[in-house]
Amino acid sequence: MKNVRAAMERNNKQQQNNWNYKNNEERRYTAKQQHETDGVQQQQQQQQQQQQQQQQQQQQQQQQQQQHQQRQQQHQQQHHQQHQQQQQKQQRHQQQQKHQQQQQQQQQQRQRISSIIRISII
Structure with a gap:
């Protein structure tokens, strides 16, 4: 009877050890998988970053390019405005010259008319 009881206790202990070993193995395997999964997630996060x-x-490069293009456009617009202002100055100057020519012509005509009138009076 004692032998049977001792055999049963040994059997129970063996089963307990087997179960513990199996449990530990499963825990190790799960921990290893979790560690690998964590590693993969970290890599993915790093790649995302x-x-x-x-x-x-x-x-930033696009913004810099846009700023550069804006500066170029502003420069072109300023140049265009300066050119237009120069043209407007030239046009005003030409108009002033025409006006002066017209005044001179009118004065010359008056002088001719007055000289003709004098001649005809004399």
Whole structure:
């Protein structure tokens, strides 16, 4: 009887050890998988951060290009305005010259008319 009881206790202990071993193995396997999953997630997060940084850099480059284009456009507009102002000055100057010519012609005509009138009076 004692032998049977001792055999049963040994059997129970063996089963308990097996169960503990199996449990520990499962825990180790789960921990290893979790560790690998964590590693993959970290890599993915790093890749996402790198992609975000690249996108930010691209946006900054686009903004810089837009600012450069805006400066070029402003410069071209200023140049165009200066050119228009120069043309307007030239036009005003020409108009003044025409006006002066007309006044001179009118004065010459008056002088002719007055000289003709004098001659005819004399």
